[in-house]
Every structure is written in C-alpha cells, then in structure tokens.
Amino acid sequence: MANNCRSQAQGILLGLACGDALGRSVEFQRPDRIKRRHGRVTEMLANGTHGQPAGTITDDTEMALCIARSLAEHGAFEPEDIATRFVDWKRSGPFDIGIMTSSALQRIQNGESWDEAGQREWEASMEGSNAGNGSLMRCAPYAIAYRNEPTELVEVSRQSSAITHADPRCQWSCALFNRTLANLLTDVDQPLERVLNEIGSELPGDVRNAVEPVTDARRGEPVDISLENSGYVVTTLQAGLYHGLTAETAEDAIVDAVMMGGDTDTIGAVAGAVTGARFGEDALPERWVTEIDEVEELRQLATSLIERRQ
Numbered sequence: 001m002a003n004n005c006r007s008q009a010q011g012i013l014l015g016l017a018c019g020d021a022l023g024r025s026v027e028f029q030r031p032d033r034i035k036r037r038h039g040r041v042t043e044m045l046a047n048g049t050h051g052q053p054a055g056t057i058t059d060d061t062e063m064a065l066c067i068a069r070s071l072a073e074h075g076a077f078e079p080e081d082i083a084t085r086f087v088d089w090k091r092s093g094p095f096d097i098g099i100m101t102s103s104a105l106q107r108i109q110n111g112e113s114w115d116e117a118g119q120r121e122w123e124a125s126m127e128g129s130n131a132g133n134g135s136l137m138r139c140a141p142y143a144i145a146y147r148n149e150p151t152e153l154v155e156v157s158r159q160s161s162a163i164t165h166a167d168p169r170c171q172w173s174c175a176l177f178n179r180t181l182a183n184l185l186t187d188v189d190q191p192l193e194r195v196l197n198e199i200g201s202e203l204p205g206d207v208r209n210a211v212e213p214v215t216d217a218r219r220g221e222p223v224d225i226s227l228e229n230s231g232y233v234v235t236t237l238q239a240g241l242y243h244g245l246t247a248e249t250a251e252d253a254i255v256d257a258v259m260m261g262g263d264t265d266t267i268g269a270v271a272g273a274v275t276g277a278r279f280g281e282d283a284l285p286e287r288w289v290t291e292i293d294e295v296e297e298l299r300q301l302a303t304s305l306i307e308r309r310q
C-alpha cells in the first residue's frame, strides 16, 4: 500500500512532466496539422514550438516544481514563499510563460502582496481572457501533500490558484482536479464521481457542466470531448480528466491528450498527472522518462510530499 502510494505520487509528477514535454513541440498547432506532420506523437520530439531539445519541460512542470520544493521544505502551504519562487522563476527568463501569470507576477515584483496581485489582475481582465489554465497546470503537488485532508486541499488549491488566477472557475478547477488526484492516491472508488457528490454544489456551473460528461464516459456512454483547447481552464480540465480517467494505458492517455492540438503541453500535463496517479510511475514509457532531465528531483519531491503527513 505505502509503496503503491509512492509509485502513484511519483506517477503524478512524472506524468505531468511527460505530458508537458511531449506536448511542448506541437503547442498551438491544430490537430489536423499535427496528424499530417507527425501521425501520432508518440516520441519526445526535438525543435518544434519553442525550438527546444527533446524531453524539455515547460512552465507547467517548472511552476509545479516551485510548489513542490516549497511544500517539501516547509511541510505546508506557504503562499508568500511560493509567490517568491514564482517571481524568481519569471526573472530567470523562461521561454514559455502565460500572459496572466506574467502580469500577476509582475505586480508582485512591483510590491503588491500575493493575495492582492492575482485578484487585481483578474479584475482588470476581460471575460474570455481571465480564466486560463495557468494555475491548473501547476497545482498537482498539493494533491500529494494534502491527500488525507480534503477540506484543506480545497482551500490551498484555491488560494494557490488565486496568486495568479483568481477567477472562481480557475480556483475550483484546481480544487476539483486535486481532490480527484487525492482520491486516486488513496484508492477511492469512483474518484471523480465522489468529488462531484461532495463539492459539486459549490462548483461554478461551467466547471460542473464540463466535468459531468467525463463521468458519463467512464460509464461507457459516448460523449463528445473535442472542444477547441485554446487554454481555457474549463476545457483543459475536461480534456485532461477525460483522457486521464478513461484511457486504457498511461501512454494512450497522454498521446491522445496531445493529439487534441491547441494548448498541448498543458492538456498533456493535466492528463499525465491523472494517468500517473491511476497507474503509477512504472506505467509511464521508460523512453519518455529518460529524456527528462528533472526526473530524479521529481521522484524525490514526490516521496518527500508523501512523507509529509501519513
């Protein structure tokens, strides 16, 4: 059981990194173009979008690393420390950073507090560009550390989102996603269905409506999960949960997510975390894992977060 939990926790962080790195080379491309050029994207590709070596992770995994390192060091959610780590990372000049993330972190850099910056950035943003997936993509480490504390997990997931993404759809997508991961880690049957039963009434309607078809798909009913994946948190959540919870293998979950096109690294990362929690790290293709430079640190951090509280 303990070994199993460790493998699943490592699966979350390594699955996230695998999906991020696999999707990176085809980010922003339409699915028909990806298919025409690559067939199925089953190998880590060099160059492509962002022109990086094969196996390069992006902001999704880098920001998740900021959170995981802070949790491992402090043993609890320290939002100010996490905001500082985000700002330091932004200052390092990453090749990929979301617009809302960049603007909110700039506010913190300019002296606004972590709990004001995201809120003000959100109030200054228009509908249509105010609910991106930039906090969902990085939030999985909380699910490991707070897997046995469901109320706290919702609270820290929402607050961590609000550092850069204060929209209720973003905050609640992180909460629902992490509660689903925590259920997978603790071997709860019907992990997503249970979350919907427990906090469904608190979710914004758009989030609930997007996730309910995933439960239909899990019962074997045909559903249409082919929305354009432009980076809207609700469609990313839907696609990530759908592939993560319904694919028969970890490889299929991540490849199918990336083949949807659009924001492929983040859809891949979200699906990867779910499938990693479901099947454990051994289920991730070895040829992908060995391409990722940060694998050892990700493994160690997953173990530290598991041991944080039993």
Ligand SMILES: [Mg+2]
Binding pocket: 058, 059, 060, 096, 265, 266
């Ligand atoms: Mg990215």
